Amino acid sequence: MIPEIGHFALVMALLFAMVQSFFGLAGAARGQAAWMGAGRSAVTGQFVFVAIAFAALAWSFIQKDFSVLYVATNSNSELPVFFRFAAVWGAHEGSLLLWALCLAGWSLAVTALSSSLQVRFRSRVIGILGLISIGFMLFMLTTSNPFDRLVPAALEGKDLNPLLQDFALTIHPPILYLGYVGFSVAFAFGCATLLEGRLDSAWARWTRPWTLAAWLFLTVGIALGSWWAYYELGWGGWWFWDPVENASFMPWLAGTALIHSLAVTEKRGLFKSWTLLLAVSAFSLSLLGTFLVRSGVLVSVHAFATDPARGLFILAFLTVVIGGALALYAWRAPQLKSNAGFELAARESFVLFNNAFLVAALCLILLGTLYPLFMDAMELGKVSVGPPYFNMVFLVPMVPLLLLLGIGMHAVWKKSRLQPVRSRLLGIAAAGFAIAVIAGAAVYGEIRPMATIGFTLALWVMGSSLMIPLARLRAGQAVPGAVLGMAIAHFGVGVVTLGITGVQSFKIEEDVALAVGDTATIGGYDFRLAALRDARGPNYVAVEADVVISKDGAEITTLRPQKRLYNSGGNPMTEAGIQVGPGRDLFAALGEDLGQGRWSLRLQYKPLIRYIWLGALLIALGGGIAGLDRRYRRATAAAPGLERAAAEVTR
Amino acid sequence: MKKNLRPLLPIALFAGLIVFFIIGLQKDPSRIDSPLIGKPAPAFALEALDNPAVQVGSGDLAGRPWLLNVWATWCGGCRQEHTTLLEIAREGRVPMMGLNWRDDRSLALQWLVKLGNPYVSVAYDPEGRTAIDWGVYGAPETFLIGADGKVLHKQIGIMTAEIWRRDFLPLLAAQGGGP
Numbered sequence: 046m047i048p049e050i051g052h053f054a055l056v057m058a059l060l061f062a063m064v065q066s067f068f069g070l071a072g073a074a075r076g077q078a079a080w081m082g083a084g085r086s087a088v089t090g091q092f093v094f095v096a097i098a099f100a101a102l103a104w105s106f107i108q109k110d111f112s113v114l115y116v117a118t119n120s121n122s123e124l125p126v127f128f129r130f131a132a133v134w135g136a137h138e139g140s141l142l143l144w145a146l147c148l149a150g151w152s153l154a155v156t157a158l159s160s161s162l163q164v165r166f167r168s169r170v171i172g173i174l175g176l177i178s179i180g181f182m183l184f185m186l187t188t189s190n191p192f193d194r195l196v197p198a199a200l201e202g203k204d205l206n207p208l209l210q211d212f213a214l215t216i217h218p219p220i221l222y223l224g225y226v227g228f229s230v231a232f233a234f235g236c237a238t239l240l241e242g243r244l245d246s247a248w249a250r251w252t253r254p255w256t257l258a259a260w261l262f263l264t265v266g267i268a269l270g271s272w273w274a275y276y277e278l279g280w281g282g283w284w285f286w287d288p289v290e291n292a293s294f295m296p297w298l299a300g301t302a303l304i305h306s307l308a309v310t311e312k313r314g315l316f317k318s319w320t321l322l323l324a325v326s327a328f329s330l331s332l333l334g335t336f337l338v339r340s341g342v343l344v345s346v347h348a349f350a351t352d353p354a355r356g357l358f359i360l361a362f363l364t365v366v367i368g369g370a371l372a373l374y375a376w377r378a379p380q381l382k383s384n385a386g387f388e389l390a391a392r393e394s395f396v397l398f399n400n401a402f403l404v405a406a407l408c409l410i411l412l413g414t415l416y417p418l419f420m421d422a423m424e425l426g427k428v429s430v431g432p433p434y435f436n437m438v439f440l441v442p443m444v445p446l447l448l449l450l451g452i453g454m455h456a457v458w459k460k461s462r463l464q465p466v467r468s469r470l471l472g473i474a475a476a477g478f479a480i481a482v483i484a485g486a487a488v489y490g491e492i493r494p495m496a497t498i499g500f501t502l503a504l505w506v507m508g509s510s511l512m513i514p515l516a517r518l519r520a521g522q523a524v525p526g527a528v529l530g531m532a533i534a535h536f537g538v539g540v541v542t543l544g545i546t547g548v549q550s551f552k553i554e555e556d557v558a559l560a561v562g563d564t565a566t567i568g569g570y571d572f573r574l575a576a577l578r579d580a581r582g583p584n585y586v587a588v589e590a591d592v593v594i595s596k597d598g599a600e601i602t603t604l605r606p607q608k609r610l611y612n613s614g615g616n617p618m619t620e621a622g623i624q625v626g627p628g629r630d631l632f633a634a635l636g637e638d639l640g641q642g643r644w645s646l647r648l649q650y651k652p653l654i655r656y657i658w659l660g661a662l663l664i665a666l667g668g669g670i671a672g673l674d675r676r677y678r679r680a681t682a683a684a685p686g687l688e689r690a691a692a693e694v695t696r
Numbered sequence: 697m698k699k700n701l702r703p704l705l706p707i708a709l710f711a712g713l714i715v716f717f718i719i720g721l722q723k724d725p726s727r728i729d730s731p732l733i734g735k736p737a738p739a740f741a742l743e744a745l746d747n748p749a750v751q752v753g754s755g756d757l758a759g760r761p762w763l764l765n766v767w768a769t770w771c772g773g774c775r776q777e778h779t780t781l782l783e784i785a786r787e788g789r790v791p792m793m794g795l796n797w798r799d800d801r802s803l804a805l806q807w808l809v810k811l812g813n814p815y816v817s818v819a820y821d822p823e824g825r826t827a828i829d830w831g832v833y834g835a836p837e838t839f840l841i842g843a844d845g846k847v848l849h850k851q852i853g854i855m856t857a858e859i860w861r862r863d864f865l866p867l868l869a870a871q872g873g874g875p
Binding site: 278279280318322325326329336356357360363364367371372374376378379418419422431432433556557558616636637639645 | 703704706707710711713714716717718719720721770772775776778779798806807810811812
């Protein structure tokens with residue numbers, strides 16, 4: 046009964062989405078206030094029914110209703126209740142439902158918080174969001190219904206993929222989706238403004254906090270995914286450049302470019318059509334990522350069973366949504382003029398460079414991700430694009446980006462005026478370089494060119510970011526949220542750079558075969574396999590090792606890596622043992638039983654790896670602080686207020 | 697490019713992308729590399745992993761059925777399937793050659809020492825040229841080559857005992873089953 050209620054709620058939500066988009070768009074076109082009101086009200090209806098559908102599916106999981114195909118496929122009576130709930134989004138159908146719920150949530154938030162927007166514009170935004178909802182509901186109802194019954198019902202479920210039975214991975218999808226889907230707001234704002242054919246700074250100021258919010262979630266989501274891969278896959282890697290990761294990283298790059306170009310559009314009325322294109326692209330890339338991941342067109346061999354009907358549906362949907370938006374862009378963008386000029390070293394130039402480098406990285410990653418597909422489609426054979434390509438094409442634009450980032454923050458709008466900060470910036474650069482060389486030599490015992498470049502850039506970005514709030518505080522000025530947020534986020538970029546440089550330059554990874562009592566030494570740390578025992582969890586059995594780590598005879602810690610075999614079957618899972626430290630992680634994962642009491646172990650010394658995720662959180666925090674800046678919350682009906690706001694924040 | 701055409705560029709690129717996706721979707725992912733099946737195995741002669749002075753080639757095992765397993769130390773699936781490969785080697789029905797793909801020689805040798813070596817010989821293909829000839833899509837992949845030198849089967853992804861029993865053993869039996 047409950048699953049049928051869920052199914053029915055989904056149909057109702059589709060109807061509400063139709064009402065929302067039709068009355069939203071047609072009402073705005075015809076200037077009918079009542080129609081626009083109907084469109085707005087439908088947003089609430091849509092959200093309520095999607096939430097009911099979601100609750101129904103969650104209830105079916107919690108109640109272990111194995112007569113529902115999706116529940117039977119993705120859970121098991123032994124699965125702890127927390128994971129049974131999280132299993133809702135453990136596979137395709139439920140992920141889509143979560144997508145739809147996020148979209149309905151964002152739509153509701155936009156509707157509730159946009160009362161100061163011009164009424165027609167607001168109605169168009171709501172209508173466009175409704176169109177996207179229609180696509181997702183139809184997709185679910187026609188090809189991926191999570192409420193399909195299984196006849197006869199299964200006695201026992203197959204179980205949730207054990208890789209997903211982990212805390213970080215249960216919260217990773219909702220946060221990531223909030224980010225993905227959140228870009229739909231910027232997309233809808235962009236399309237609505239293209240429909241109207243004019244763009245003012247108020248538009249940019251409206252779009253900024255929404256973009257920041259989505260971007261913040263995406264940042265955290267990506268960081269969580271990376272952290273999970275690190276400790277759960279048993280490899281100790283933190284980024285693999287696989288298509289699924291790229292699918293989340295490309296919208297992030299577009300979103301990052303967008304928040305920067307939005308600033309220029311708001312403050313200076315420049316880059317208008319470019320900003321709109323980025324607003325459209327960020328969400329388009331989210332959809333594209335969904336298509337790539339869900340259709341199996343790319344990840345064919347590694348993906349779950351795929352269904353061509355799903356791929357075709359998403360493709361049609363992509364064509365309508367992205368193609369429609371880009372057609373609108375081609376039609377309207379020429380009418381958007383940006384006529385202000387700026388000098389070479391003005392802040393505008395730096396944002397331009399920022400965008401150029403970010404988009405270059407994005408395009409190269411897109412190319413690498415799709416290249417195998419192109420080659421295949423043209424019958425040129427199968428190729429594989431591996432991490433060496435991605436590392437290279439990402440590094441090349443990132444080095445100048447970081448270099449310019451440190452200067453660009455201090456540039457002023459319109460004019461080349463870097464003279465006042467020049468000596469201090471040079472000082473930071475010199476100090477950064479000196480510290481990079483000395484610390485590199487002192488801590489890691491050697492000076493490597495790439496490591497020195499990386500550390501210097503990291504310290505340069507961190508120092509340069511700190512300079513802004515410090516200078517303000519010293520002058521006794523308040524630090525507005527936007528400035529503080531920018532400084533924190535950029536500081537975070539430096540921290541991420543620090544972590545990546547440290548771990549990529551000085552990591553030590555070794556695979557060893559040990560019997561109980563044996564010791565292996567890496568990076569000056571002695572890893573002794575002290576004991577092996579059997580362990581038991583709620584739905585798995587495991588072999589657990591005690592790996593005692595000591596340095597110079599002094600014991601540091603005992604790691605307890607596990608090799609788990611879930612009762613529901615499948616491949617054994619690796620739970621790494623990790624000792625977290627401010628300067629390095631020590632990592633041990635159990636490999637295979639080699640017989641005669643010997644096990645293969647993967648031992649790793651990972652310097653500074655924590656700073657990758659810490660930096661990512663700082664970036665997100667900065668985004669949050671900037672998004673909560675007071676001026677976004679002020680009523681924005683009047684355009685003249687803009688100039689005041691702009692003048693106020695210009696430094 | 698003329699200025700008034702520039703706004704059309706994004707949609708033109710997108711249209712091209714869609715065409716590729718449509719073509720891509722027509723391809724059945726489970727039969728990715730059928731072109732090679734039934735055709736003579738692409739010839740290669742590469743340095744041996746453990747000794748650059750020695751050559752390992754597709755002719756080494758000619759005249760009887762053999763396996764070619766594509767692997768690399770950076771490949772997670774290779775690690776997972778390694779136990780199965782050792783098992784297959786222990787059975788001794790059919791010799792297995794390794795193709796070490798886009799890898800680091802010392803890491804790869806270390807891997808074999810630590811995890812055990814199921815291969816009769818390993819060809820070292822750091823640039824992936826041979827792998828392209830063989831249409832390797834991603835590691836791990838395992839090919840079965842018949843006594844007549846033709847490719848009989850290709851397993852994309854991890855080799856498991858079940859896949860071995862289901863897909864490889866019947867083909868091997870038809871070949872006379874090895875020793």
